[in-house]
Amino acid sequence: MLNDHPLGPPAHERSWVATATELAAGFAATAAELDDSAELPTRNLRALHASGLDLATLPTEYGGQALSFRSFGEIVRVLSAACPSTACIWLMHIGAAAGLVQMSAPSTAGFFAGELRAGKRFANALSEPGCGNMFLMPLQAAEPVAGGYRLTGAKRFVSGCEIADHFLVNALVEGRPAFFGLAPDDTVSYIPIWDTMGLRASRSQLVHLDGTLLPANRQCLPPTEPKPNHIAAGLPFLALGIADAALAAMVEHARARTIPTTGEPLARMQWLRFDAADAQLRLESATLYARHTGWLADQGSPEFAAAALRAKPLANDIARDIAQLGVRVGGGSGYLRSSPIQRHFRDAQAPGLMAYSVEVCKDRVGEDLLTGPHS
DSSP: OOTTOTTSOOGGGHHHHHHHHHHHHHHHHHHHHHHHHTOOOHHHHHHHHHTTHHHHTSOGGGTSOOOOHHHHHHHHHHHHHHOHHHHHHHHHHHHHHHHHHHHSOHHHHHHHHHHHHTTOOEEEEOOOTTSTTOTTSOOOBOEEETTEEEEEEEEEEETTGGGOSEEEEEEEETTEEEEEEEOOOTTEEEEOOOOOSSOGGGOOEEEEEEEEEEEGGGBOOOOSSOOOOHHHHHHHHHHHHHHHHHHHHHHHHHHHOBOTTTOOBGGGOHHHHHHHHHHHHHHHHHHHHHHHHHHHHHTTOTTHHHHHHHHHHHHHHHHHHHHHHHHHHHHHHHHSTTSHHHHHHHHHTSGGGSSSOHHHHHHHHHHHHHHOOOO
16 A cells, blocks of 8 residues: 555545555455356445445445545455456446536435435446447437436446446437436346456446336436546456456466475576566556546546546556466466466456547547647
């Protein structure tokens, strides 16, 4: 932990990171089993809520601790190193809940805050099939009806959707993107597409909406200006946690594996030391930039959005590269399903595909450099 470092968790919040670290030890013990069964980590999610971490993320006026983005990122990282599916669901759960509280009128915000306090589950349902990673620009239009708007369409990759009590949903309303809080009813169904390579226990299914009413009294207020949000701030830390776990597994194998011809551990090989040093240096660099992004979020800085577009691909790329190095170092034994090395490799592919993907982030960064920043 970065004690007394300006980019680290504030001193009065470090107990929350310690709480997450204690819980993560138990989550790690069941991560492989959950990956194999693709079963939702409901016990882990209940433990996180019982610890008070859910509530801590809320603003103080709604009974929370106004947990800083710096601490939130470290917590996501700790959880991800133990069980990335748990971390992914929790990140989207908090992101959806906090987003609805932040974007709603006070009475509606109070309702959603009360639901989070009561242990209700939230899920982020913004990505659409065919949206090309542009999850904030929906293509599906909701038609005005009595009491709100009716939407027929689908949302994809909705982590933890099957146990969600509330969704953060967007749609085009009169040609403009609008956000709603939605409690699923019998017009909402789940299409079981989630037979995936990694993050299997996140069960990020396709959600089908068949004439679903988006209630007018659950519509979020029109945005006045961009604000930092938990999902953008937390996604780099999701990848960093996977990188931590992959690096630890690689180091453990390199230290224990003896080369038959020399009798020395694999860790003594110079090529591996060079590659391991490169991995460590890049991981430290990506970590510092992600923490810098969290600091910007805590300042409410307008530079947060641009920083988040940089932090995510830095973290995504190093997670994939460390996991790939682990497979090289592990050799045939790392390729076996019994090895954590192969699981970390599979999990490491997912964050770079999550919106905004590495390619979209780099396209925006490159465009800003070559043609000027977005207005």
